[in-house]
Amino acid sequence: MIHRLCNAQDIADNSWNVFTVNNSVDVMVGFRNGKLFAFDNSCPHKGAPLSKGEFNGDRIVCHRHFYEFNIFSGKLENMPSWKKEDTWVEQNPAWRSSGDLKLYHAFIKEGSIYVEIP
Amino acid sequence: MTDADYAKTSKPHPNIVAIEVLKKNGVNVEKLKELITKGVGAEFTTYYYYTILRMHCTGLEGEGIKEIVEDARIEDRNHFEAMTPRLYELGGALPRDIRKFADQAGCPDAFLPDNWEDINSILKVLLEAEQCAIRSWGEVCDMTAGKDPRTYDIAQRIMQEEVEHEAWFIELLSKRPSGHFRRKFAGQSPHTGSQGGLIHL
Numbered sequence: 001m002i003h004r005l006c007n008a009q010d011i012a013d014n015s016w017n018v019f020t021v022n023n024s025v026d027v028m029v030g031f032r033n034g035k036l037f038a039f040d041n042s043c044p045h046k047g048a049p050l051s052k053g054e055f056n057g058d059r060i061v062c063h064r065h066f067y068e069f070n071i072f073s074g075k076l077e078n079m080p081s082w083k084k085e086d087t088w089v090e091q092n093p094a095w096r097s098s099g100d101l102k103l104y105h106a107f108i109k110e111g112s113i114y115v116e117i118p
Numbered sequence: 119m120t121d122a123d124y125a126k127t128s129k130p131h132p133n134i135v136a137i138e139v140l141k142k143n144g145v146n147v148e149k150l151k152e153l154i155t156k157g158v159g160a161e162f163t164t165y166y167y168y169t170i171l172r173m174h175c176t177g178l179e180g181e182g183i184k185e186i187v188e189d190a191r192i193e194d195r196n197h198f199e200a201m202t203p204r205l206y207e208l209g210g211a212l213p214r215d216i217r218k219f220a221d222q223a224g225c226p227d228a229f230l231p232d233n234w235e236d237i238n239s240i241l242k243v244l245l246e247a248e249q250c251a252i253r254s255w256g257e258v259c260d261m262t263a264g265k266d267p268r269t270y271d272i273a274q275r276i277m278q279e280e281v282e283h284e285a286w287f288i289e290l291l292s293k294r295p296s297g298h299f300r301r302k303f304a305g306q307s308p309h310t311g312s313q314g315g316l317i318h319l
Contacts, residue, residue, distance in 0.1 A: 020144065020146070023141065023144060023146070024146050024148070024149075026146065026149070042149065046156055046224045047149070047152050047156060047224070048224075048253070048257060049257055049260075052253075052257075063253060064224070064254065065226070065250075082226050084242075084246070085239070085242070087231045087232040087233040087239060088229065088231050088232075088243070089229035089231065089232070091226050091227060091229075092221070092227070094221040095220070095221050095223070095226065095227065
């Protein structure tokens with residue numbers, strides 16, 4: 001189903017907004033260097049809201065464990081080690097594992113941003 | 119089948135108004151249950167790992183921080199006890215398998231570092247754990263503020279103690295004053311506890 005979110009001019013370049021669709025899906029929508037992106041606001045690793053993160057190039061960096069996901073492909077591109085010091089013990093693979101971002105198709109039509117939620 | 123499906127009953131139950139009102143307030147209850155399950159998972163695993171860390175606070179320096187680690191250890195267990203009933207009220211459940219419970223926890227395992235004889239190395243692990251917990255419960259507070267007073271109340275009480283724990287460990291590492299005196303007794307939980315018990319007990 002397609003949902004209208006806002007006027008395209010309501011979101012500045014290199015920023016985002018979060019919209020709750022159907023009272024259940026939080027969609028993070030924004031522009032990165034003029035290009036529109038949209039994905040589920042929940043980090044695929046441990047569910048943290050990605051809207052609390054920040055950009056690193058075309059990646060969104062989750063504020064909880066600093067995993068980095070490409071906002072256009074959705075791929076997990078950087079999974080930082082927990083070993084902040086050489087003497088620390090790494091986390092086990094089951095805890096560290098993460099899926100990719102859940103992307104949504106978003107587009108601009110007649111000055112408005114729309115998103116398609118399956 | 120989800121982690122919580124094992125806890126479902128075979129008999130139908132009436133509409134749960136306490137959940138209905140949350141949905142009408144705009145709370146994504148499924149997402150909230152997910153965050154709470156991960157949050158209490160982190161508290162429970164932290165309690166376990168803090169036990170190990172506390173045991174390794176040895177020597178003259180270690181003795182000085184042992185009781186502070188003990189306060190944080192017991193209070194993190196209290197956080198698990200304080201929030202878990204709310205998870206069930208919302209229709210959630212703890213994962214049936216404790217291995218799965220630990221793997222889904224919202225914060226990393228606070229493993230004993232290899233150089234544990236350096237007390238600062240233990241303090242750094244403790245600090246990281248507290249900081250992750252602050253982020254985690256802060257998310258629950260943000261999600262429930264003005265919409266779900268019951269969950270918010272418990273989460274903000276937990277947050278208050280996690281913030282104090284962070285301040286303790288920062289003080290011990292950097293000498294920045296934490297602004298707090300020690301607890302009246304080990305694991306007092308001045309915010310999630312009440313007269314030595316817990317808010318639910």
